[in-house]
Amino acid sequence: MTANPDSEPTSTKLLRAEIERFLATDAPEVLSIRGKWGAGKTYAWNSFLMKAKDTEKIALKSYAYVSLFGIQSLDELKYAVFENTVNAKDIGFEPTIEGLKENAAAVLKRAGKHSIAGMLSYFKNVADAVKMVSFLSVTRQIICIDDIERKGKSLRTQDVLGLVSLLRERRKCKVVLILNDDELEEDDKKQLAKFQEKVIDSSLLFAPTAKDCAEIALPKATGPLAHLAKHCVALGLSNIRVIKKIERLVVQVEPLLTNYNSAILEQAIQTLTLFGWAHFGRTSDSDVSLLSYILKHHGNQWFGPPDPDKLSDEEKKWAALLDSYSFTNVDDLDLVLLDAVRNGFIDVERLQHDAEILDEKHKAAQSDKALNEAWRRIHDSFDDNEDEALDGLVTAYTENIQVVTPGNLEALMVLLKDLGHDDLAREGLTFFMQERKEEDRNFYDIENHPFRSQSPDPDMKKAFDERLATFKIDVVPADILKRIGEHQAWSSSDIAALSALSAADYKSLFKTLRGPAMRTAVRAALGFERISNRGGEYDSIINNARQALEEIAAESPLNKRRVRYLIGAPPAERQNVPNAGVNRDEG
Template identity: 30%
Template sequence: MSSTAAVKGEIERFLKSPNPEVVCVTGAWGAGKTYTWQAIFDRLRNQREIAMQRYSYVSLFGVNSLEGMKSAIFENLEFLVPQARSGFEALLSGGNSLFKQSKQLVGVAGAIPIVGGYVAKGQPLLFNTIRNQIVCVDDLERRSGISVKDVFGLISFLREQRGCKIILLLNESQLEADAAKEFSDYFEKVIDSKLVFAPTPADAASIAITSKDDVSALTREFCEKLSISNIRVIKKIERLIAIADLARLSPSVRKSAIHSMVMFGWCKFDSGANPPPISYMRQSSLSKYLERRGSKEKPSAEEARWDSIISAYEWGTLDDLDAVLLDFVDSGVLDADKVNRCVAQLEAKQDRADKLGKMQQAWNVFHGGFADNKNAVCAALIEGFKASFDVLSRRNLDEVVSVLRELDRAEDADGLVSFAEERCEADFWADDPFERGVKDSRIRQVLAERQKAATPAFNFEDDLITAAEKMDRGRQAQLAKVPVERYQELFEQRTGDRLGRLIHCALDYRRIINASDDEQAIVSRAEAALRAIAKKSRLNELRLQRYGVTLDEPASEDGEPKAE
């Protein structure tokens, strides 16, 4: 049994026993002492398993006198009956509410100068009602102006004279020196049993996060991985994750976002664990390494510890969503629009990766063995393409169709091409000058039909620019057929920057070593037009030298000038 389980078991025994006693539970701040006590108390209360029927909870935070402590015990008195809507239990629940209201009226009356004097004189009578009940005294180390000796004296009185059960919750390590000495001196006389509450990270995560949904499970897992044992820190992280509404994200993006949020929350809130500052997390491990190497500085012992924790947590680099979530944790202000944009980009990227993975799995059936499983291979390739078509290319289709035809599945091959023709977007069929030639004749037929239907009306001037800038082979084929006279006419009619752009686009193909026939034809016609313009005057001849065009005719392969 873990120490946490032992403490929980002792608290249950304490609540179920009618015998007066004093139990002390000590543990670090944020360990979950009060949280665990309240959770067990509420559960047993609802199950009607608590031995006594009255209860007071008092925090000594700010309490500066013994009378103040007594008043707090009375003012927080409640009857342990479950809330109900009808019957006798409803009557008792109503009485509990009425009693709470009456105590509030006593407090208000105490603030009225004359009336307050009478109330003050009546406080001993009110405290006289405190007997045969459970009292939880919390935050002993945070008291103000009241000694530990006086607190212990009142606790002892309640047990011995009033038949009460008292549980004392504190962080013993935070008692000042004098208080620690009094605690030690009177401990044996007052405290019946002492429990040290030191939950493991797994215990702390389970105590703080009780829900069973996926977000809660991931939050527990990552809190445990960072060894977070402060329950208040875990609850703050859980709250921020709920505000960011990470449950709505796709599983992979959700897991990554929660992984980041837990790290950011730990850095921001768990000062007692000495985590790296938020600013340290903004810099990647690689950039820190390069910076240190450049400056020839070694990481400090603290930085080495941080780096070790970050590495064990399998931390990578910040993506755009991480950066937005980091700002949220640091500032407490959530930019929902930025989060949504980053999530959309990440999920689209993940969707693409998932679909490409499905196609790769299909090819694994083909490449993954030598079994006689033609039907399985063909089915995998067809289904893989259909499941991923919106992230694939014509080349991918050509590869699948080629295999199908080689395996005598022509009908399936034609069906897959028809599927692509019907379902794939225009970009799938768009001209790509850098694509390898498509082998399948059926795909080439569809491609030709698509490109013919998409070919816009020819505009010589505009298409001369577009063909060069976009390497549009369709427009190049049309430009290669334009007579030299139209090139000359266009050049002579344009001036300034427009003229320069047209000439540069027409001659741009000269830089291509393996220019196509159409590209060579465009250059030839443009140069011929420019030579004709140069011959009209010495001035034009000088102007065209900047384009590398001379009056000499280009030589043919036999050394004779070429005929245009």
């Protein structure tokens, strides 16, 4: 809990004051702490109890905590109180065998050896006799009875309240009841309403806000846990059990992501909070509606917010909440975290693989930002600051060289040369070529670069062409023709590769291909005929492709018909036969 009471939430402050009062006197009484599941009733009670123990402000000398979960009878409850009784100075520690022996010794002393001996005729052994009379030792102590709504079916609420009344009136005990009365069965609610005024002296409703719960569950939170607290409040998460479950996952994830960009850990915490709230806060195992909504409308292929007219009223509330929570879409890292929430363990290999991919994106984004800011010093003023602006630009390029594109490099070189810094421009080019020497062939193919300029810097073009020439080219003519046929675009290297093919090469190529791939290749090779001012290398492609088709057509009447269907009649036939060409009615 927070050390300064004045900084506590109001609901927590009121509960703390009442518990401190309750523990500080030995007057028998019954205190009830009510609240919803996960609100932090037990957590708050234990926290204030420990603080009272540490400051020696507990009047009675013994304490027992008992959960009614699964307890079926009063005898079980009585023995559980006896079994879990510890000295007040041992509050916070689990009951031990030594403690149980001490409690049993107290029973024997209280009952007397002769009384126990007289009982043995009714029991199999001393242990059964001690168990039967163990409740005799329960007197003048604090007893916490928790989870009343989760008691066994055979144990009635009115019987529990009757025992509580006995403990107060005859055993001079102080009893605290912790319950979620909304979850009681109807009969139990009626029994509680009927007897609570006679049995319960003080009843507190503990209903902390989301901010209260975050401060209770994550006291003095710093670092990642402070981010968790912030996200819990943003979602309105007022269930301390859920917060603690999410906290465990955050604590596990943090060391796995510390070596990456800090934004990745922040994303992980935001995602774990959302998915943890959706999963751990479900009313039943089959309630997956919120998670399903998130994955459907904010999945990997996210195309903006869903159409409000197509959402249910509940989905509209979720949409508004996710919008205010600034959660746009689920990426691969989020899916790993969802599995962690569902399965209870983290796939470390997948998590770090996806974190590395995100880390590279963040680095690229930061580098782009640095380059853009450097260029703004060039363009955004009329200050006399050439040296300063150029120094900043060169520094930005040097520090972020791994994300500098050929287009970026050319822009820098043009600027430096325009301002009379040719040597600095060439020095930058040399540095770039050294630092990016591991790039592939396409990187250095300026002519085919999508952002190439009409007249690239000559020094840069020379350096790139020399590096390009060092790569071994594995030309696949079918791929070149396919690309030309589909995009109607080609490069000088494409033409050089195609013009180097002989008629025999084209014949083999055309006969190897099938279906649309074959037709695309033939029409792409002959399509250069439409270029009026073409060079000799284009004629080589056209002539060799036509010769290949003529040889194929000569192989059989069927192939002759196939070639005619593809490209029309040969030129010689076109001169002699009117309207010769492809029969458009065929096929």
